[in-house]
Amino acid sequence: MPAGFLTDFATVPRLVVWLVPRFGRYTAAAILHDWLCTEGIRSGVVTSREADGVFRRVMRENGVPVLRRWLMWCGVRWGALADAERRPGWWHSAPGVLGISVLAAPVVVPPALVIGAALLLYGAVEVVVGLLTGSPRGDAGSFRT
Numbered sequence: 001m002p003a004g005f006l007t008d009f010a011t012v013p014r015l016v017v018w019l020v021p022r023f024g025r026y027t028a029a030a031i032l033h034d035w036l037c038t039e040g041i042r043s044g045v046v047t048s049r050e051a052d053g054v055f056r057r058v059m060r061e062n063g064v065p066v067l068r069r070w071l072m073w074c075g076v077r078w079g080a081l082a083d084a085e086r087r088p089g090w091w092h093s094a095p096g097v098l099g100i101s102v103l104a105a106p107v108v109v110p111p112a113l114v115i116g117a118a119l120l121l122y123g124a125v126e127v128v129v130g131l132l133t134g135s136p137r138g139d140a141g142s143f144r145t
Contacts (some may be wrong), residue, residue: 001035053073
């Protein structure tokens with residue numbers, strides 16, 4: 001990757017950050033994956049499926065536990081389905097993605113539902129406090145540097 005490449009590290013939905021934090025042994029793999037999914041696909045160096053496979057392989061090489069790397073691979077494959085540029089070839093991975101999703105659901109979904117409800121409640125409280133303090137954006141204690 002060229003110096004100066006911008007990345008968001010591991011793109012993890014807030015509902016599952018408890019399981020996969022944004023940083024960890026997989027950080028280098030996530031940065032490489034970001035590059036492969038942008039410049040690599042655009043330039044024809046890799047397909048989306050290949051980028052996701054490299055992501056999983058680099059995680060293995062960096063000592064990411066097997067369950068976590070397969071869950072993360074599953075997550076990036078679901079993400080590919082939602083992205084028109086990354087969608088081609090998704091159906092080749094569908095059986096594995098669906099199988100992993102079904103097996104992981106009993107472990108991942110219940111905490112994600114609780115966290116989702118808590119985030120909604122927190123958002124509602126934040127709006128109410130913002131309205132009561134006259135700062136609807138919730139930045140009453142913020143400052144600019």
